[in-house]
Amino acid sequence: MLKGNVLAVTSGKGGVGKSSMSVNLALALQELGKSVAIIDLDIYGFSIPKILDIDYKPKTFNGKIIPVESHGIKVMSMGFLVKDNEPIVWRGPMLGKMIQHFTEDVLWGELDYFILDMPPGTGDVALDMHLMIPESKEIIVTTPHKAAAFVAERAGVMAIKSKHEVIGVVENMSYFLPDGVQKYFIFGSGGGEVLADQLHVDLLAQLPIQEPAESSETPAIAIGGTPLHREYMNLAKVIDSKF
Ligand SMILES: Nc1ncnc2c1ncn2[C@@H]1O[C@H](COP(=O)(O)OP(=O)(O)OP(=O)(O)O)[C@@H](O)[C@H]1O
Numbered sequence: 001m002l003k004g005n006v007l008a009v010t011s012g013k014g015g016v017g018k019s020s021m022s023v024n025l026a027l028a029l030q031e032l033g034k035s036v037a038i039i040d041l042d043i044y045g046f047s048i049p050k051i052l053d054i055d056y057k058p059k060t061f062n063g064k065i066i067p068v069e070s071h072g073i074k075v076m077s078m079g080f081l082v083k084d085n086e087p088i089v090w091r092g093p094m095l096g097k098m099i100q101h102f103t104e105d106v107l108w109g110e111l112d113y114f115i116l117d118m119p120p121g122t123g124d125v126a127l128d129m130h131l132m133i134p135e136s137k138e139i140i141v142t143t144p145h146k147a148a149a150f151v152a153e154r155a156g157v158m159a160i161k162s163k164h165e166v167i168g169v170v171e172n173m174s175y176f177l178p179d180g181v182q183k184y185f186i187f188g189s190g191g192g193e194v195l196a197d198q199l200h201v202d203l204l205a206q207l208p209i210q211e212p213a214e215s216s217e218t219p220a221i222a223i224g225g226t227p228l229h230r231e232y233m234n235l236a237k238v239i240d241s242k243f
């Protein structure tokens, strides 16, 4: 049992920014003074170690894992357990064991937030997570295109069916803001609103598209002072108010 608030970042759709959001939200919550961990539950497609630029493995103590810490965030990921980016070839039941391993065999201690970076879709991991961590609340991520929202919705329906509270929808890559004033809706619009309506929850945020900064080694992290960073700080406050 995790000792702290549990927030799953989910979507029926891949590539909408779940992992980037898990990291940026973790950092924003930390800026609010919260202690935060990220559990990377994308067992096959883990990406948190890469985003946080972690290239070392966790140590163990008395048979338990000491979580890796990066930017002050505690992290556990399948990426720490595999050799050199080898593919993971497992059947469903093994995935459930891994969720148990990541939650029960890691010395997390008591924290304010555990953020679960979910794999795309509504497969075995999502199903197991719903059964094993019933206290988890969820945000559903979509991009602004209405077709994306339609696919993203499946995760929301699944959460509701399994009686998980959906805190709300976050629309990512909503607009491009080249001069900080004029918004360009280059990926369409309305997806977040449609999804929030369908699920009867709030649209919590619409996050801008961030241009990859050449100087940044971890481009997915929102740099302080940017519109994306401001939006993440607001989102973190809204989410914190929902627990
Ligand atoms: N607001 C944003 N602005 C610009 N690029 C973004 C933004 N959010 C995410 N990205 C980029 O989009 C890509 C996909 O993001 P990410 O890996 O976080 O998505 P995901 O939903 O976790 O994908 P998967 O379903 O494969 O796990 C990454 O290259 C990421 O850097």
Ligand SMILES: [Mg+2]
Pocket: 018, 019, 020, 042, 047, 117, 118, 119
């Ligand atoms: Mg991901």
